[in-house]
Amino acid sequence: SQTIHQWPATLVQPVGSPLSLECTVEGTSNPNLYWYRQAAGRGLQLLFYSVGIGQISSEVPQNLSASRPQDRQFILSSKKLLLSDSGFYLCAGDSGGYNEQFFGPGTRLTVL
């Protein structure tokens, strides 16, 4: 089965600083990969998804970007964080079709 690794678990960053969150996948090849953000007490907002190396679809205009340099690596970045970027960031993967998504443990980002 798939395992999604994410780090760090928590992160506190000042406004205007850069961000890089990394997600790696084990147990499958050529997965679909996703980045979600969840505000406190709210649902999951899809930020980016990728069906392969170098293929990124953005769901909402924002201060963030994503890259997929390798099949099992998905990176979420920002050049300058905003207060509104605070939230719980979840990386997820699946094999498409009838398969469920597997989630990483998440990164709680606080921008001060």
Add this chain to the structure above:
Amino acid sequence: GQNIDQPTEMTATEGAIVQINCTYQTSGFNGLFWYQQHAGEAPTFLSYNVLDGLEEKGRFSSFLSRSKGYSYLLLKELQMKDSASYLCAVRDVGSSASKIIFGSGTRLSIRP
């Protein structure tokens, strides 16, 4: 457009039964998922429906009607540990790839 609706909050009594409803409108459809999420944790997979009807898995059952764009999650013999958010999600098949879209979640509180 894409829209997934579910109640924001529900309360039920330990030992009872509760039904959480979900309605969806998506441009494509390739299955509906239910996830459980405890506070501060990543979602965990509960069920998947792609054909109409009821899928039973222990104390949890999930129902789908594709013609009505409707699903429900049924939880029986409620336990205090079932207090969590329950997320309805749909795999939306687009022109280039499929992606999973989540509803805002239903926060379920169990009282003794």
